[in-house]
Amino acid sequence: MTIVEIGLPKRLVELTLDGEAVRVPEGATILDACTASGKSIPTLCYGDTLKPANACRVCMVEVEGSRTLVPSCSRKVEPGMVVRTDSERTQHSRKLVLELLGSATDLSTTPHVDEWMSACGADPSRFGPSAPPAADRDDRQPGEHEEIDGSVAATVRQPTKVDNPLYVRDYGKCIMCYKCVDACGDQWQNSFAISVAGRGFDARISTEFATPLPDSACVYCGNCIEVCPTGALSFKREHDKREDGTWDEESQTQTTTICTFCGVGCNLTLHVQDNEIVKVTSPHDSTVTHGNLCIKGRFGWQHVQNR
């Protein structure tokens, strides 16, 4: 029998959300309050299984009395708080943040971003034509200034990293949300194979000295890929199928089962296309995995289709 800790009853906090009084449990975030009252706030660096990184600034809302906008994903509600999610200031911030991201990053595989952009009228192209891809991003020195003339908009476009049979790292799509680093580090996996390196616009996700993944501390659990919001990290199989045009998410079925490798009992969700497993994930609300798996559960399923 699973014992679920229900804890002490929580007090309710009343606040004003876009002019309406709402009550949410003490300790909830503004984002929780929005979700509870049916408002959808776009988020990128927020992860339901991770601590807020506060980095992407897509979810900023206006709180009365605060000089700056505040990140709804991490700011806890307070009694009497007056929050606006749809003010002109919030809309402008969201539009600019999405434009800035879109102008520097390939968001073509980021779910929902097109809807958000058209909803607020974002146009990333207005910062000018994109600079060509750069192969030297791993070697850039902090504080060393690149001479520019403003004729092109700097981007993080760069060659895709394929150095192992399981993962593809396409950092031209990376928005620096910190989720992969947090999942790899002390929040879940404790492998610490990757970190944020460099500084400013040259900041990047990297192993030590940008060494290839097989030489790093990576254990191929795939938990970084699970939390990546943009498709910068992907499973090689999915990546290859997308490349050759055979990835068809519409036709895929998802079946949740239990991993047979050991006694932990992780939930697996098998993504099946044309009677073939193409990807394995785990439900984020599973009390066993919280969405995480190990290399065996994540990748060790070829024998199933050995017909």
Added chain:
Amino acid sequence: MDLKLLDIEPTEAERVVVDLFTGMGRDQLLPALHAVNDRVGWISQGALNHICRVLHIPPAEAYGVASFYSLFSLTERPAKVVHVCVDLACQVNGAKSLCDRLTDELGPAGAKSGWLRSPCLGVCEKAPAALAFEAGEVAKEQLLAPTHAGEVIAVAAAGPSHVDGERAEVPQAGVPGLRLLKRVGVVDPESLDDYRATGGYAALRTALLLGPSGVIREVTDAKLTGRGGAAFPTGRKWDATARQPVRPHYLVCNADESEPGTFKDRLLMEGDPFAVIESMTIAGFAAGCSRGYLYLRGEYPRALHLLRNAISKARERNFLGENIMGHEGFSFDIEIRRGAGAYICGEETAIFNSIEGFRGEPRSKPPFPVEQGLFGKPTVVNNVETLVNVPVILTEGCEAYTRIGTEGSTGSKLFCLSGNVSRPGVYEVPFGTTLGELLDLAGGVPPGRELRAVLLGGAAGGFVRPDELDLPLTLEDARAAGTTLGSGVVLVLDDTADLGSFLLRIAAFFRDESCGQCVPCRIGTVRQEEALHRLVGKRPLSTSAQDLQLLREVGQVMRGSSICGLGQTAWNAIESALDRLGYAEEAAS
């Protein structure tokens, strides 16, 4: 945690310096990186690997930290390198032609040619400046200021000849009535006896008699505000920390003075280092801290030497350590931490991450430092100049202190005059002195020139016009006039100054110094620089009006949605140039 290390060993020299950290923890990462850099001049894979082994840090994380700081290089670099300042005050004083000469004679800036471009070195009164560094068994550093191409070329080849620069000097040295600068340039900064003979440690004695709450009351009633730029009431900060039941409490003295055009804290530390140590001790006593960290920017070798001397002499005479000055139960000690070339580490929460051995990225607030600061404990963070006001308050009394300055801005203030000004340097004046009076004190613009503009408060501050010189320099008047005193920068531009290039340097500075954590600042500072280049170079995307609009919109999102003060203020000076100096019309014409 099992560490997976690279299969690369350090050299013998690297191993020896890293082994000294055996048994220590993560918070020694920055000192260990410095030790390797001081010894060999760069951080090799073997050295980083060995640091990770000794301090038990995952290599990817240590790499992330090492690659955050501009003074460290993760690719091979010769032992000798000269950092040539190209920032605001140096730019006004010929840094560009200096760099052009260096490019001609030594080759383009870079590790191979032995010289690098550097952000503000904090010696703006002696611009243009350069800092020569040579790694070795004893690392050597030499400040060249003011310098010229010939000297830089000679020192780049021969290496620095001595550790120190010249003695701290202020134009007002010896003038009666000075409080903060009274010893600077007058008293031997290495002598504790001289310090005591000029009233040193009388304030700590008073503090021990008053007790912690008495000290906090005096500082609160004196209405002392932070001098680092944000002007937060110091007494409130101390009180909020002192009340936290969690122990230990920490004190951090923010000496990471990196705002371009700011050099007041350097002069205080070089000219009156014991005052900094005594002030920290009083603050530690008041806020219940047992340990203080003095976070000193990496580019201040002379201040480092003098502060180390001051701390060791203070320890010898029981002004630091256990039961200080015979006061049972009051123990306090100070550790110096050297920054390594990152403006952002002067942000009050980034400084914690840097000390703890993580990347110097600001934290999201709340929680505030007084609740959860360094190592997650209640922490007071104060700027050097703020702290040095405390002995003045305790010796003169808070009532006398409030009679200096104005109702809303009490005490005196240090201003850093640089740029096109006859007698650059740090000046101490009471709050309420007008900008014009301050400029007169420094001799105004050089003869035959006209004042064009004054950058007030630093790169994160704003411009004022020549017709605004009657502005009283107080927090309230600056606010009412839509500008800020910031960290006390008064950078003067005359009619020979190239405003466009000056603005481009400000934009480049913020781009280079953004930590990269949040989108508005990481990408916004880049878009700001690009748009400004088009505007200044008159190469618009379609029209200059459109580029102006882009600048304003990017500026607005940086100000409203960035995590910390760097991004929030990265647009201030450029906005004020467009609107207050009328550069918008000039650029659009």
